[in-house]
Amino acid sequence: MAQRRALATYQSLREALGAFAMALCLALAGIGTASADNGASPGLQIEGGTSTQRDNIRNSINLARQPCDLPPFRERRVLRDTEQRAANALRAIGYYDPELALDFERDEDCWSIHITLEPGPPTTVEQVDIQITGAGIGDLGFEAVLSQTTIREGDTLRHDHYEALRNRMTRIAADRGYFDADLHTRRMEVDRDARTATIRLHMETGERYRMGRVHIEQEFLSDAFVQRMIPFEEGDPYSSAQIIALQRNLNDSGYFGGVRVRPEREAADGLNVPIRAELEPRKRHSYEAGIGYSTDIGPRVRLRYEHRYANQLGHRYQAEIEASPVRSGVGYNYEIPLRDPLRERLNLFTTYRTETTDTQESDRFQIGANRVLQRSGGWQTTEGLRYEYENYTAGDDSGRSRLLIPSYRISRMDADDPMTPRRGYRFETTVQGAQEAILSSTSFAQILASGKVVRGIGTGRVLARLEAGFTEVDSVHDLPTSLRFYAGGDASIRGYGYQRVGPRNEDGDVIGGRHKVVGSLEYDYPVVGNWSAAAFVDAGNVVNEWDEFDPVYGVGFGVRWRSPVGPIRVDLAHGPDSDDDFRIHFSMGPDL
CATH class of the missing domain: 3.10.20.310 (membrane protein fhac)
Known part of the structure; x- marks a missing residue:
């Protein structure tokens, strides 16, 4: 023991003396250990x-x-x-x-x-030996490894591809519930003389575990209601993708401010893995206030209140007030989740809106219900039935309407950015009508379709928009102004005033029409920072008979600012058939 301590002491002294001698040599030679002061590097x-x-x-x-x-x-x-x-x-x-x-x-x-x-000649893969045994034979995850491996016989050997394949097999086993899997053979055998390699990966998967009971920890909603958000059944084969789907469903529901979902493998009952979901409620009440401005309706103030969970069944409601010089109103919506609370709901609503423009005046009251369904592929459908009463004036045309209107709307939107996409589209079609014999003052049928596409070209973007509407009715005078078509304004044909394009009466007043086609093509390109410039052409018209269709045009340029609250647009437009030589259009909001 004493000899061992003496030897350790001797070695420590030797190392210390060596370090001191090195430092002394560097000092005498005038050599530092820092990089040169000129900022150069090897x-x-x-x-x-x-x-x-x-x-x-x-x-x-x-x-x-x-x-x-x-x-x-x-x-x-x-x-x-x-x-x-x-x-x-x-x-x-x-x-x-x-x-x-x-x-x-x-x-x-x-x-x-x-x-x-x-570099010399490469080493090539002579054989890829991947074997799956156990309950995982035939599993789609492992089948994909066997059929879509990135390592092929004859390829140049790459260590990173081998490691990625090995890790992929281990990850698939964990993700698909083969928790007892054993990758017992994992070798990369290289013959240096022959310059060939063999990859051997043999896995015994063991049994696949199953989804156990989901234990939900929350107190403000019915457990039965929350259970309807679970995308799998107890006893289904285990899948981490389903765990992630459950987490996403709970986050997307709008009820929870905090969501934590975790499988409890250590508490597995045989092959059943229980899952625990710990949920924290969002604030019950939400208040929003906003202001805006556009040249169509002027300054706008909006107040909104939402009650996010009115009872344990997940019902919620919203109330909203909007005021502007052109359009004002109040609305109330009561939402009831249906069988699939994430994709199906019933909205019971009532609204009152008053609107006064250069072309028409309207006071409208609505009450109705909509069944909204989120379908596969991103499509959303809305089946609605509403009753509306309206007092209206368009030029010298005044009246009152009472209409019971069933409607059907289908829409879809997809974008790489919610505010200023470089690639995206929005599509919507609505079919609606009324029958005079059923609680209505007139009969009509109407179709309105609209779409917008955004595509990046070079550093800029192309934005294309199209709206088309068709109405079957005995006379446009039988329609309230809210169901007539108008054109002109910030989101229609720029260079013309809001609702200043359409059929006119004998006094020259625009009174709206039965049919509409309006389109736009715009190119905007970045200039500096969040600023971009745009050039555009708009075209279209509103008519009562298709053979009268003669499009009017608006052309111009503008600037765009990507503000923290969304794009803000200022356009200078000229319409050859407009009463004004030029019009300035100011608007804000998402591009789609």
């Missing part, structure tokens, strides 16, 4: 090989941590380390016998290493 030049080989070597060698004033006695060590790293980098992509020539070169500022590379 360089690396590589000649020969392919770009992939050179890049892999560069990614493996870091000379920046070495000082420019590297002591001469350390040059050999740095060269040896660089050569070893370069060889390992080539070996990782299948080149086991490269020829490397390294030169150490100094200049006034710093130094560099020059590598001349001859």
